[in-house]
Amino acid sequence: MTTSVPNLMLTGTGVSGVQIPQIGLGTWPLTGKESTDMVAMAIDNGYRHIDTAQKYGNEDAVGKAIRQASIPRDKLFVTTKLVNAYFGDVASVRAGIEHSLSETGLEYLDLMLIHWPNPQLGNYVQTCASLVELVDTGLIRAWGVSNFKPAHLQAVANAGLQIPLNQIQIDPLAGQPDYLAANAEHNIMVGAYSPTGRDLNLQEFPVLRDAAQRYGKTEHQIVLRWHVQQGRIVVPRSANAGRQQQNLELFDFVLTDDEITAINALDNGSRARLDADQYGH
Numbered sequence: 001m002t003t004s005v006p007n008l009m010l011t012g013t014g015v016s017g018v019q020i021p022q023i024g025l026g027t028w029p030l031t032g033k034e035s036t037d038m039v040a041m042a043i044d045n046g047y048r049h050i051d052t053a054q055k056y057g058n059e060d061a062v063g064k065a066i067r068q069a070s071i072p073r074d075k076l077f078v079t080t081k082l083v084n085a086y087f088g089d090v091a092s093v094r095a096g097i098e099h100s101l102s103e104t105g106l107e108y109l110d111l112m113l114i115h116w117p118n119p120q121l122g123n124y125v126q127t128c129a130s131l132v133e134l135v136d137t138g139l140i141r142a143w144g145v146s147n148f149k150p151a152h153l154q155a156v157a158n159a160g161l162q163i164p165l166n167q168i169q170i171d172p173l174a175g176q177p178d179y180l181a182a183n184a185e186h187n188i189m190v191g192a193y194s195p196t197g198r199d200l201n202l203q204e205f206p207v208l209r210d211a212a213q214r215y216g217k218t219e220h221q222i223v224l225r226w227h228v229q230q231g232r233i234v235v236p237r238s239a240n241a242g243r244q245q246q247n248l249e250l251f252d253f254v255l256t257d258d259e260i261t262a263i264n265a266l267d268n269g270s271r272a273r274l275d276a277d278q279y280g281h
Helices: 032-045 059-068 090-104 124-135 150-158 177-185 206-215 219-228 241-248 257-264
Strands: 007-012 015-021 049-051 077-082 111-114 143-146 165-169 189-193
Touching (some): 007 143, 032 241, 049 059, 059 090, 077 090, 124 143, 177 189, 206 219, 206 257, 219 241, 219 257
Parallel strands (some): 077 111
């Protein structure tokens, strides 16, 4: 039996009072029927937040599951991400949003993120400003960014814009405390992708193993709880029904401050797998 997943409140320039479920379903890299089946299963299991992206090539499959769901559209929260072909002025960004709407078959999107800043193009700040204007059209309810480093955040702030959410790679070994501090400085909510790390055997870490035994949870659940207890949005991916249910069962226990500190101490200084100053699409 899953426990109720709380909503957090998104605020920022042009965004007011938009509630986002704290647990979302990541959908990369599944496409086609695999993706549709995974999303449909997740909705049946209690997920109300689905995370996709133009680059993933699965907006159509994700949209199909959402359109066929027995849950009303306004009870589901859909996040997608803009590729750099649509960066720039309002017309360019609107074309990107309309592309996602066409792919998903939906009338609106709840959250459109800039997937990567692509600083070499020199227009991510303009793209943020365009997204702000497009919130008023009803095509999107909120906007945000992904993979923005502290310098990127500062450039947007210098333009007088407050980013509602920044989705970045955070896991126990790549805690990136300075990046978290930069987001906190600008009052930006943090989303965590790859929240339990890639190719990590979490059972190898005594602090996670011991906490899992104390609370009758898995090490995976302990790490997800570590995220949500610190106010982050998490979007783990799973196509397994049991694991999907476990990912939602995070709100019937509370880690102690000492346990949070011990998990923070696993950070080994690792950065995100891809450097946002070098990589983008």
